Amino acid sequence: MSEHHEHHIASAMQLWSIGIALLILTVLTVTVAGFGLPSPFDILTAMAIALTKAFLVAAFFMGLYWDTKFNSLLLIGALAFFILMVSITLLDTLYRDDIVPSF
Amino acid sequence: MANHSATHPKHVHHHFVDSNQQFESAKLGMWVFLVNEILFFGGLFCAYIVFRAWYPELFTQAALELNTFWGAVNTVVLIGSSLTVAMAIRSAQNNQKRGLEINLLITILLACVFLVIKYFEYEHKLHLGIAPGTFWNPTPEIAAVLDHPKANIFFGIYYMMTGVHGLHVIVGIGLMIWLYMRARKGHFNSEYYTPVEITGLYWHLVDLIWIFLFPLLYLIE
Incomplete structure (x- = not known):
């Protein structure tokens, strides 16, 4: 048999930490939404938090951090x-005179 | 190599060099499928972006009809289920049959909680006539606060995105039940847990999509 590759096993502590971090970020995004930030900043903070959460899920729950690149x-x-x-x-839709003709 | 059939594990198919290569191939296949899923949902997100750029005031008005509290609860429920799926994989890797079964059961339960909450959200809206596209028929109270001529389009996008996501949750529940039954029969151990791993990847993607749907639909006011 060829050499045996050990799969990375995340510790329970690691997984729970990620889960708790995701919960904290969820509370954070709801709290920040309540502040009513001016127009571009509300969506930017919401997306920044969502991307951070997505990174945590992809890197650690989906195991990309330990996985093949x-x-x-x-x-x-x-x-x-x-x-x-x-x-x-958007190059099309943002530059129309009539948004959706006869719609 | 001559008598390899005597030395290789039962679960390894003949066209793979070893168990690890088979595992990595299955995972690669799943990631290719997830790329496809991201671009599939990407089309819906693209529609969302186009319409939000056209009618920014519609989105802030219409989002008031969505219940932030229940959206947040569902976010927590899905994050919890992602954690239990990750724990299920960990249990399989450590040969903990009981832990695998329990974590799969909790995942199925949380997925059902998600769908029940979603059902009540839909039911409440449809009762008020908040329906997508040509089915848009709001009660006078709703029409008074939401008098945008394109309000039906926002809810077309809302029902389509959350509906397709909900279908993925239903498929996920089916897969988890299948995994649970196989786990009960003792099919999985530290040497072979590929179905648990790749179903886990699928489930985390369903969670990932919701991580974006929640702030984009519920948190704009």
């Missing part, structure tokens, strides 16, 4: 193509 590359690639899709769409 190729799987991380797939996730980053998906996000890059999502940004591309949104950008190209």
Whole structure:
């Protein structure tokens, strides 16, 4: 048999810490939403917190931190193509005279 | 290598070099599927962004009809279920059959709690005539506070995004029940727990989508 690769086993302490961090960030995002920040900053803080939560889930719950880099590359690639899709769409929709003709 | 059938573990298929290669291949396949899922939900997020850019005032008005408290409770429920799935994988890695079963059961329970809360949210809105697209038929009280001509479009996006997400939760429950039954039969151990691992990846993605849906739909006022 070839050499045996040990899979990384996250400790219960690690997993609970991530879970608690996610809960704290959820409370934080609800609290900040209650402040009623001016227009661009409310969505920016909400997305910054959501991205932090997403990073914690992807890195530790989904194990990308210990995993082969190729799987991380797939996730980053998906996000890059999502940004591309949104950008190209907005290049059209943001510059229309009539938003949706006869709609 | 000549008598490899005698030395390799039962769960390893013949076209794989070893158990680890089979495990990594399955995980890679799941990640490719998740890329597909991200771009699938990406189309819906794209619609959200386009319409929010067109009608920013609609989104802040219409979001008042969504109950932030229950949205937050559902966020906590999904985070909890992600934690129990991660703990289920840990149990399988440590040969803890009982821990695996219990964590899967808690996950199924939390997923059901999520759907029940979602059901009551939908039921409440539909009762008030807050329905998507051409079904938009609000009560006079709702129409008085939400008189935007495109209000039906916001709820079209709301029902589509949360509805497709809800379908993923239902599929997830089915997968967890399947895992639980296999776990009961003792199919999983530290050498072989691939289905638990890749179903876990799927479940965390369902959680990830909700992490974005919650602030984008519920937390704008």
